[in-house]
Amino acid sequence: MMFKIGDRAVYPGQGVTEITGIESKQISGNMEVLYMLRVLNTNRKIMIPVSKVNSVGLRKVIGNGEVERIYRMLRERTTQAVNQTWNRRYRSYVEKINTGSIFDIAEVLRDLSLLKYSKPLSFGERKMLDQARALLVKELSVARAAEEDDIAQELESIFADGRPIGAYVSQ
Numbered sequence: 001m002m003f004k005i006g007d008r009a010v011y012p013g014q015g016v017t018e019i020t021g022i023e024s025k026q027i028s029g030n031m032e033v034l035y036m037l038r039v040l041n042t043n044r045k046i047m048i049p050v051s052k053v054n055s056v057g058l059r060k061v062i063g064n065g066e067v068e069r070i071y072r073m074l075r076e077r078t079t080q081a082v083n084q085t086w087n088r089r090y091r092s093y094v095e096k097i098n099t100g101s102i103f104d105i106a107e108v109l110r111d112l113s114l115l116k117y118s119k120p121l122s123f124g125e126r127k128m129l130d131q132a133r134a135l136l137v138k139e140l141s142v143a144r145a146a147e148e149d150d151i152a153q154e155l156e157s158i159f160a161d162g163r164p165i166g167a168y169v170s171q
Contacts (some may be wrong), residue, residue, distance in 0.1 A: 001049075003035060003058075011048075012057040012100025015138045016040045022050075040138060057100040062143050070106045070140065074158050079112065086122040089115075093128045102139055108132040113159040164168055 003009055007019045019034035037046040063092045096104035109132040
């Protein structure tokens with residue numbers, strides 16, 4: 001997978017980035033070609049060797065087909081194991097966030113958004129919910145060329161009814 005300067009890419013756990021440069025640098029005696037990334041809306045910069053793109057999970061921003069699939073997934077009200085302890089759920093959610101998969105992140109957002117209506121979330125789960133929401137809002141806003149506030153309101157309205165987990169809502 002090759003990116004060019006100006007492309008948007010998703011870096012797992014950080015969110016949407018912009019390729020600001022492609023440089024060659026000497027690292028540990030080897031010449032490496034690096035993508036220079038800037039995390040959107042921050043001053044954070046990341047350098048990734050082109051040879052490591054797949055192993056770190058750098059990927060393109062989703063397209064329209066995936067956007068629709070995300071919204072369908074968020075509207076699902078499937079049964080989840082709510083009897084797990086909060087720390088087991090938390091570890092599972094951390095693993096999903098770290099995959100960088102937009103679908104895993106959407107699942108975390110959906111599950112935690114619905115779970116908070118049936119039981120209090122732990123501090124870690126609340127932070128995880130916020131992180132999943134931020135990552136999803138950023139990527140959906142870039143994918144749809146929409147304002148982040150509009151995307152955040154759409155996501156809020158999906159969960160506003162507070163339907164419990166286990167209640168199925170058809171499209």
